[in-house]
Amino acid sequence: MALAAFTEITRDNLRYWQTRLAAASHPERPALEAHAQGLQRAMAFGLQQESNREEALSLALQLAPLIDARGDWLDWTDLFEEARRTALAQGHPLATALHNRLGSLYKSCYRHDDARRAHQAALELSRRSGDLQEEVNALLGLSELEHLRHRYEQAESLARRALQRCREGNLEDTRLAAAHNLLGMIAHNRGDYEEAEKRYRRAIDIWRRLDAGRHCAYALSNLALTLQSQRRLDEALEAIETARPLFEASGAWLSVVNSQLSLGTIHFLRREYSQALLAFSAIDWLKLERLGYEEPLGWTTNNLGNAHLKLGNYTEAAEYLEYSAALWRSLGDGVALGNTIGALAEAYAGAGQPQAALQRFEEAIALLAEHPENAWAGDRKARLQAQKEALERKARA
Amino acid sequence: MPHGCGRVRTGATFIPGAESLYNIRVRIRSQTTADDLYRPVRDALNAWHKSGRQGALDFLEIVRDRVQRLPEKDRPGALRLKTNEVLLEAIEQLEGEDPDGAAILRRRFLDRQTVLAVAHRHSLDKRSLMRRQEAAIRALASDILARERGLRLEQRRRFEAGLPSAQYSRLFGVRGAAEKLRARLLSPDPPWLAALTGMGGIGKTALAHFVVRDLFDELGPDGVFWLTAAPAGAHSQEAHFERRYLSLLGELARRLDVQAVRPEDRQERVRRALKASSSLVVIDNLESEAEVAWLCERLPELAGPARFLLTSRSLPPVSAEVHTLPLEELPYDDAAALIRFHSSSVGKESLAIRTEKDIRAVYAATGGNPLAIKLVVGLATRLPLPQALQGLERGQDGSVEEMYRRIYARAWQALPPDARRLLLSMPLAADQGGEPAQLIAASGLDEAGFWQAVSELVSRSLLHTQGDAASRRYSIHPLTRTFLHSLILQQDERDGSGSLH
Numbered sequence: 001m002a003l004a005a006f007t008e009i010t011r012d013n014l015r016y017w018q019t020r021l022a023a024a025s026h027p028e029r030p031a032l033e034a035h036a037q038g039l040q041r042a043m044a045f046g047l048q049q050e051s052n053r054e055e056a057l058s059l060a061l062q063l064a065p066l067i068d069a070r071g072d073w074l075d076w077t078d079l080f081e082e083a084r085r086t087a088l089a090q091g092h093p094l095a096t097a098l099h100n101r102l103g104s105l106y107k108s109c110y111r112h113d114d115a116r117r118a119h120q121a122a123l124e125l126s127r128r129s130g131d132l133q134e135e136v137n138a139l140l141g142l143s144e145l146e147h148l149r150h151r152y153e154q155a156e157s158l159a160r161r162a163l164q165r166c167r168e169g170n171l172e173d174t175r176l177a178a179a180h181n182l183l184g185m186i187a188h189n190r191g192d193y194e195e196a197e198k199r200y201r202r203a204i205d206i207w208r209r210l211d212a213g214r215h216c217a218y219a220l221s222n223l224a225l226t227l228q229s230q231r232r233l234d235e236a237l238e239a240i241e242t243a244r245p246l247f248e249a250s251g252a253w254l255s256v257v258n259s260q261l262s263l264g265t266i267h268f269l270r271r272e273y274s275q276a277l278l279a280f281s282a283i284d285w286l287k288l289e290r291l292g293y294e295e296p297l298g299w300t301t302n303n304l305g306n307a308h309l310k311l312g313n314y315t316e317a318a319e320y321l322e323y324s325a326a327l328w329r330s331l332g333d334g335v336a337l338g339n340t341i342g343a344l345a346e347a348y349a350g351a352g353q354p355q356a357a358l359q360r361f362e363e364a365i366a367l368l369a370e371h372p373e374n375a376w377a378g379d380r381k382a383r384l385q386a387q388k389e390a391l392e393r394k395a396r397a
Numbered sequence: 398m399p400h401g402c403g404r405v406r407t408g409a410t411f412i413p414g415a416e417s418l419y420n421i422r423v424r425i426r427s428q429t430t431a432d433d434l435y436r437p438v439r440d441a442l443n444a445w446h447k448s449g450r451q452g453a454l455d456f457l458e459i460v461r462d463r464v465q466r467l468p469e470k471d472r473p474g475a476l477r478l479k480t481n482e483v484l485l486e487a488i489e490q491l492e493g494e495d496p497d498g499a500a501i502l503r504r505r506f507l508d509r510q511t512v513l514a515v516a517h518r519h520s521l522d523k524r525s526l527m528r529r530q531e532a533a534i535r536a537l538a539s540d541i542l543a544r545e546r547g548l549r550l551e552q553r554r555r556f557e558a559g560l561p562s563a564q565y566s567r568l569f570g571v572r573g574a575a576e577k578l579r580a581r582l583l584s585p586d587p588p589w590l591a592a593l594t595g596m597g598g599i600g601k602t603a604l605a606h607f608v609v610r611d612l613f614d615e616l617g618p619d620g621v622f623w624l625t626a627a628p629a630g631a632h633s634q635e636a637h638f639e640r641r642y643l644s645l646l647g648e649l650a651r652r653l654d655v656q657a658v659r660p661e662d663r664q665e666r667v668r669r670a671l672k673a674s675s676s677l678v679v680i681d682n683l684e685s686e687a688e689v690a691w692l693c694e695r696l697p698e699l700a701g702p703a704r705f706l707l708t709s710r711s712l713p714p715v716s717a718e719v720h721t722l723p724l725e726e727l728p729y730d731d732a733a734a735l736i737r738f739h740s741s742s743v744g745k746e747s748l749a750i751r752t753e754k755d756i757r758a759v760y761a762a763t764g765g766n767p768l769a770i771k772l773v774v775g776l777a778t779r780l781p782l783p784q785a786l787q788g789l790e791r792g793q794d795g796s797v798e799e800m801y802r803r804i805y806a807r808a809w810q811a812l813p814p815d816a817r818r819l820l821l822s823m824p825l826a827a828d829q830g831g832e833p834a835q836l837i838a839a840s841g842l843d844e845a846g847f848w849q850a851v852s853e854l855v856s857r858s859l860l861h862t863q864g865d866a867a868s869r870r871y872s873i874h875p876l877t878r879t880f881l882h883s884l885i886l887q888q889d890e891r892d893g894s895g896s897l898h
Binding site: 005009010037041286289319326 | 643650659660662818826827835884885
């Protein structure tokens with residue numbers, strides 16, 4: 001037991017932060033970035049004191065969605081790990097929820113194996129304790145991890161189980177929406193756009209009903225991608241335009257990054273390349289890099305590279321695309337890498353370096369060929385193949 | 398030379414070895430009058446149609462700043478163009494106050510009319526014209542000087558905005574160290590890395606701030622990048638160092654306007670920019686020996702002629718090419734001056750420590766450690782000096798850590814309950830300081846009690862004020878944090894019955 005007065009101070013400090021987080025209106029939330037160290041100290045001292053553990057664990061759960069929204073995961077994983085250990089050691093009922101939150105943090109940090117272990121542990125604990133909500137959370141977490149590995153069959157099976165458990169428990173909440181959203185993503189990647197659209201719209205309806213703006217915005221962005229794939233660009237733009245204020249109102253900077261990426265992509269598909277470049281350039285990608293957000297950084301640099309490519313700025317294009325490719329390599333995402341290398345091939349072709357271009361075309365095609373389960377990868381491969389053949393014909397001529 | 402003019406920021410582009418120009422610059426920043434500028438302005442007007450440097454007002458920031466903004470700043474005639482621009486603006490200004498004077502200058506220097514022709518045009522004899530012309534040039538010089546001062550003031554504000562707020566009102570016993578550091582930072586020779594080292598509380602940050610703040614003229618408004626090292630946090634050591642280094646590069650790239658997509662390209666561009674500049678990068682408060690060693694390996698890639706100044710309790714590795722400036726405890730005379738000054742500043746004048754005997758007693762207890770002196774003097778504002786010093790005698794083998802432990806313990810014992818309560822809340826505040834709302838909530842004090850406690854702790858050097866007039870934050874020295882942690886742990890090891898009362 002620590003100094004009695006300090007224990008009281010730690011408790012009052014924890015309550016101060018709990019109240020402040022609960023009261024913070026969305027636009028103020030980014031300001032909490034300035035208080036990260038204060039919050040970490042509140043949690044760390046609280047976890048060390050027996051009488052304050054409950055409050056510290058509650059603060060951890062309160063903070064988790066905020067950390068997730070602003071994406072400052074790296075700074076928090078160790079502390080959440082400690083919170084999980086503390087909760088487990090005490091057999092605290094919050095242990096299951098902390099496993100799931102930690103799983104999400106690990107997933108966001110690209111520590112997929114750690115994330116899988118955390119969600120798996122949450123799944124087992126929740127089944128033992130009959131905690132249906134955390135069981136669904138664990139199933140959704142595991143499904144998402146399979147989806148990230150492009151293992152759509154396994155991802156679908158887990159998401160359907162989550163959906164089933166929601167129905168059994170009459171869970172008409174954000175989990176149900178998340179399950180539909182996830183099934184939409186899986187359908188989209190398989191090229192089943194009709195099913196994807198149906199799922200996304202159900203997720204959007206539920207999240208709208210729950211007034212969960214940021215989540216709704218994500219589903220709208222996903223819907224926009226599906227609509228883009230069907231070349232229904234006006235509808236896609238409408239979805240993005242609906243999502244943007246929701247993202248912005250959530251105060252979650254990373255959400256706005258995603259929205260900006262979607263907006264730029266729509267301009268890109270409409271061949272409004274300067275506007276696309278403007279939208280992508282509005283993203284503070286150095287901040288993404290500094291904070292270690294490799295996936296959105298990979299997309300941002302890929303998109304910047306593509307916009308420059310279409311504007312004929314081949315040197316800039318190659319610079320961004322090479323960086324994006326390096327990120328995909330480090331993340332081990334073969335589909336994204338194949339796509340980016342394909343664009344790099346186009347940049348080299350545009351810059352009058354046919355040999356380098358052909359080499360990149362071959363590399364991209366080989367990478368995309370490894371993912372027959374991904375419909376989009378298949379389309380992209382076919383288009384790159386055609387471009388490669390055209391370049392070869394030109395070279396021969 | 399008093400200020401090491403070899404590193405004047407403008408470099409060879411604008412100062413072709415003309416010492417007189419340097420002297421003019423020196424006078425401009427201190428007591429220059431419009432009279433001092435009369436000749437250079439007249440010469441500049443005379444050279445209006447010349448293409449070379451002759452007569453260019455290249456010692457003025459208002460001219461150099463405009464040249465720097467030109468896309469092709471090195472092209473021939475750039476200096477003349479911008480000198481004329483400044484002169485023309487001054488003439489236009491003069492038109493409102495003295496239209497005849499402005500017209501005379503235009504005709505004489507811009508239109509190259511003879512004295513006789515202009516005198517005739519203005520119905521003046523030759524001598525009267527010359528007098529009118531001289532008065533107009535003096536008015537021009539006066540206007541240019543006012544604008545130069547305005548720009549310098551704005552640049553000075555920009556420069557200072559990049560530095561942390563000073564945590565001292567006056568420094569004692571630093572003249573020698575300050576001169577050495579200043580000379581090192583202005584030396585045209587390697588090594589390009591300098592480290593200010595010394596025990597906790599010795600005043601490394603204060604000295605670095607004091608010296609760097611005075612380098613405005615040499616480094617220019619954008620020539621200093623001050624970065625305060627954050628605590629290591631939850632990351633692994635190597636990952637933490639890498640992240641900090643990446644962040645440092647990103648910040649330098651942004652401020653040097655040399656962005657690049659890939660980190661390796663960015664590093665290269667930052668390196669090239671720093672190679673072409675004489676900027677100073679300060680990395681303050683490095684905690685660990687390992688990080689100092691890690692940085693000493695990486696920074697030489699970026700340094701030269703740009704300099705890096707590190708402040709740390711740890712010495713750099715012997716093998717590193719770093720100029721190390723160890724800060725020692727204050728000698729008696731300086732410590733005595735600090736004791737007298739601080740004692741008069743924080744307590745009642747009648748209670749100030751003045752006698753040789755008392756000063757010697759404080760010195761014996763604290764050595765020449767400035768923070769320790771301030772803490773003991775703060776203590777003596779509440780207790781009679783003998784009681785304040787009781788148990789603080791520094792034995793032959795007494796370590797600095799032990800000295801601080803005893804001083805803090807005594808300071809803690811002498812605090813009123815509310816001040817203790819607030820101080821005990823401080824480990825929960827961020828390094829950059831806690832806001833009053835958080836500290837009031839955590840300490841459980843009412844607002845009046847809180848502000849009273851703040852005042853008490855600030856006067857005893859146990860609390861630092863940060864922020865600006867509109868918003869305040871309160872922080873503690875790392876040594877105070879260490880003491881509070883040990884206090885909390887100590888109680889933890891006992892039975893937890895520790896009380897504040």
